[in-house]
Amino acid sequence: MALPRKKLVAGNWKMNMTSSEVTPYLETFRREIDEIDGVDIALIPPFTALTKASEILGGTQKIRLGAQNLSPEAKGAFTGEISAAMLRDLFVRYVLVGHSERRRLFGETDEIVRRKLVAALASELRPILCIGETLEERQAGQEKVVLETQLQGALAGLSKEDLAEVIVAYEPVWAIGTGLTATPAQAQEAHLFIREFLTKLAGAELAGKTRILYGGSVTADTAAELMSQPDIDGALVGGASLDPRGFAKIVAAAVTEE
Numbered sequence: 001m002a003l004p005r006k007k008l009v010a011g012n013w014k015m016n017m018t019s020s021e022v023t024p025y026l027e028t029f030r031r032e033i034d035e036i037d038g039v040d041i042a043l044i045p046p047f048t049a050l051t052k053a054s055e056i057l058g059g060t061q062k063i064r065l066g067a068q069n070l071s072p073e074a075k076g077a078f079t080g081e082i083s084a085a086m087l088r089d090l091f092v093r094y095v096l097v098g099h100s101e102r103r104r105l106f107g108e109t110d111e112i113v114r115r116k117l118v119a120a121l122a123s124e125l126r127p128i129l130c131i132g133e134t135l136e137e138r139q140a141g142q143e144k145v146v147l148e149t150q151l152q153g154a155l156a157g158l159s160k161e162d163l164a165e166v167i168v169a170y171e172p173v174w175a176i177g178t179g180l181t182a183t184p185a186q187a188q189e190a191h192l193f194i195r196e197f198l199t200k201l202a203g204a205e206l207a208g209k210t211r212i213l214y215g216g217s218v219t220a221d222t223a224a225e226l227m228s229q230p231d232i233d234g235a236l237v238g239g240a241s242l243d244p245r246g247f248a249k250i251v252a253a254a255v256t257e258e
Contacts, residue, residue: 005208005209005210005211005233006038006039006040006211006233007039007040007211007227007233007234007254007255008039008040008041008042008167008211008213008233008234008254009039009040009041009042009234009235009237009247009250009251009254010041010042010043010044010066010094010128010213010234010235010236010237011042011043011044011237011240011241011242011247012044012066012068012096012099012215012236012237012238012241013043013044013045013046013049013241013242014046014068014101014238014239015046016046016242017045017046017049017242018048018049019048019049019051019052020052021049022045022049022052022053022056023052023056025244026053026056026057026063026244028244028245029043029063029244029245029247029248030063032244032245032248033062033063033248033251033252036248036251036252036255037255038255039234039251039254039255040064040234041062041063041064041251042063042064042065042066042093042094043063043064043065043066043241044065044066044067044068044094044096045065045068046068047067047068047082050065050067050087050090050092051090053065054090054091054092057091059091064093064094065090065091065092065093065094066092066093066094066095066096066128067082067087067092067094067095067096067125068095068096068099069082069095069096069097069099069102069116070082070083070084070087070095070097070116070119070120070125071083071084071116071119072112072115072116072118072119073119074119083119084119084120084122084123084125085123087123087125088123088124088125092125093125093126094125094126094127094128094167095120095125095126095127095128096127096128096130096169096236097113097116097117097120097127097128097129097130097154098110098113098116098129098130098131098150098154099130099171100130100132100171100173100176101176104173109153110149110150110152110153110154111153113129113150113153113154114153114154114155114156114157117129117154117155117158117166118158121158121162121165121166126165126166126167127165127166127167128167128168128169128213128236129154129155129166129167129168129169130169130171130215130236131146131147131150131151131154131168131169131170131171131194132146132147132150132170132171132172132173132176132215132216133146133147133172133173133174134146134173134174135173135174138172138174143172143190144190144193147170147190147193147194147197148197151168151194151197151198151201155201160202160203160206163198163201163202163206163210164206164209164210166210167210167211167212167213168194168198168210168211168212168213169212169213169214169215169236170187170190170191170194170212170213170214170215171214171215171216171236172186172190172216174216175216175217176215176216176217176238177217177238177239178217179217180216180217181216181217181218181219181222181226182214182216184225184226184228184229187214187226187229187232188229188230188231188232191212191214191229191231191232192230192231194212194231195207195208195210195212195231198210211233211234212231212232212233213232213233213234213235213236214226214227214232214234214235214236215235215236215237215238217238217239217240218235218236218237218238218240218250219240219246219250220240220246220249220250220253223235223249223250223253223254224253227253227254234254235250235254237250
């Protein structure tokens with residue numbers, strides 16, 4: 001029986017939204033969620049919009065900031081990179097690690113993902129570890145092998161204390177930005193597999209407390225049924241998070257189905 005876990009809904013803006021667009025977005029979004037409680041909310045803007053978002057939110061607990069990426073290095077001659085300390089300075093709480101677009105477009109390996117997890121944890125950022133299979137891998141019946149490989153590679157060597165800070169996001173690659181969404185049954189099966197892996201890795205108590213999010217073309221229409229599944233603890237939302245009213249509906253669905 002799954003332990004009660006507070007849901008988390010995170011909106012990944014990807015390479016969208018300028019700094020000047022942050023203010024009107026947040027004005028609308030904050031009005032829409034004003035009476036919503038019982039769910040954790042994270043907004044994950046591009047780096048150039050983080051400063052403005054941080055200024056407006058002022059460290060509020062209701063909406064926490066996340067970053068889309070970080071360097072595994074603490075500082076130095078790494079042109080174009082962003083360190084964990086730089087993110088902390090902007091009151092960032094969460095950071096995406098291992099998103100499929102980073103893996104596919106920028107060649108991030110499981111070892112790079114592991115190093116980024118370590119860097120995030122060392123600076124007390126909460127990493128959201130993204131894992132997921134391609135359509136070809138699912139059609140070949142290899143989705144669980146892929147998930148296990150990605151989990152093993154990313155989590156290798158982490159202590160139980162560090163593992164307790166990790167959030168996992170299951171994002172089937174074939175459902176990201178395609179309009180396709182895993183059925184609630186497909187998503188639940190994958191989430192249960194991930195929780196069972198964590199149980200073998202670190203024990204039932206830790207696995208029962210770990211939040212596992214679903215991501216992949218989540219919309220206001222699909223969110224409620226997905227988040228009603230026993231092992232789905234929230235959503236990592238992409239394109240649908242760019243509409244503040246639509247994203248607020250997804251947040252509300254998390255509360256409704258908790």
